[in-house]
Amino acid sequence: MAGDTRRPNYLLVWVWLVGLLIVSIVSSFVLPKSAALFLIFLVALIKAILVLLNYMHLKFEKPVLYALVIVPLVIVIVLIFALFPDFVFRG
Amino acid sequence: MNSTAETITATGIPSGKIGVWWFLASEITVFGGFIASYIVVRLGSSGWSEAAAHLNFSLALVNTFVLLTSSLTMVLAFAAVEGGNRKRLRTYLWLTILLGLTFLAIKAFEYGGEIAAGFTPGAGIFWSFYYGMTGLHALHVLGGVVVNLILLFATLRGLLKPNEHRVELAGLYWHFVDIVWIFLFPLLYLT
Numbered sequence: 243m244a245g246d247t248r249r250p251n252y253l254l255v256w257v258w259l260v261g262l263l264i265v266s267i268v269s270s271f272v273l274p275k276s277a278a279l280f281l282i283f284l285v286a287l288i289k290a291i292l293v294l295l296n297y298m299h300l301k302f303e304k305p306v307l308y309a310l311v312i313v314p315l316v317i318v319i320v321l322i323f324a325l326f327p328d329f330v331f332r333g
Numbered sequence: 334m335n336s337t338a339e340t341i342t343a344t345g346i347p348s349g350k351i352g353v354w355w356f357l358a359s360e361i362t363v364f365g366g367f368i369a370s371y372i373v374v375r376l377g378s379s380g381w382s383e384a385a386a387h388l389n390f391s392l393a394l395v396n397t398f399v400l401l402t403s404s405l406t407m408v409l410a411f412a413a414v415e416g417g418n419r420k421r422l423r424t425y426l427w428l429t430i431l432l433g434l435t436f437l438a439i440k441a442f443e444y445g446g447e448i449a450a451g452f453t454p455g456a457g458i459f460w461s462f463y464y465g466m467t468g469l470h471a472l473h474v475l476g477g478v479v480v481n482l483i484l485l486f487a488t489l490r491g492l493l494k495p496n497e498h499r500v501e502l503a504g505l506y507w508h509f510v511d512i513v514w515i516f517l518f519p520l521l522y523l524t
Binding site for chain 2: 249252253255256259260263266267270278279282283285286289290293294296297298303304306307310311313314315317318321322325326328329
């Protein structure tokens with residue numbers, strides 16, 4: 243991105259991040275637990291994507307950098323599912 | 334041929350930037366492994382919500398706001414160096430360092446209260462995960478503060494050029510640390 247003149251509105255992204263933080267806090271108090279959990283982690287995912295794309299400038303980068311983010315995430319997801327049977331079969 | 338962090342690799346990306354992204358990829362597996370283990374162990378156990386209720390939610394909320402704001406100041410430091418504005422660069426690096434130190438001070442205060450109440454890392458599996466994950470994250474914040482201090486001193490001594498790529502690379506690391514907290518906060522304090 244160095245030398246690239248395309249630039250997101252950084253302040254607006256921060257406003258979104260703070261707004262989404264407020265959404266997750268409010269939902270944890272007013273929604274039923276399962277709905278709140280779903281919304282809280284959806285909001286966390288959206289916030290992470292906002293930071294990745296705008297503050298880390300991933301949206302201006304080449305696809306090879308996306309691979310460096312996605313491959314370890316897949317490994318982590320595989321890890322979760324690999325560990326899952328351990329607690330399912332223990333009850 | 335001399336190779337520097339600004340040398341363009343076969344991918345078309347400077348070697349310094351691709352090196353930082355490789356490092357961050359390894360960090361995703363470190364924190365991801367921790368978080369995956371936490372989720373699985375938590376799903377298989379009971380009583381975690383009761384333990385989590387003893388955490389100081391207000392302090393963690395302030396810390397979340399502090400870290401989100403530090404990401405803004407860090408990216409504004411990058412915009413300043415790209416625009417060749419050294420004064421703004423110094424201001425935003427200072428602000429990022431101060432916000433990072435504020436985060437660490439609040440976290441230390443929070444730890445103090447929890448330990449005084451008997452919730453030490455050995456008080457149970459939840460507390461082991463809590464101190465392990467937040468402690469590792471705090472060490473990363475400290476590392477980011479040190480890197481930003483080095484950049485700040487380089488700026489004060491006039492060693493940083495306009496379009497200095499190191500500010501961008503430090504920013505990538507700092508924003509990653511912010512993303513980790515974006516997940517740790519709900520996992521520990523909102524569930």
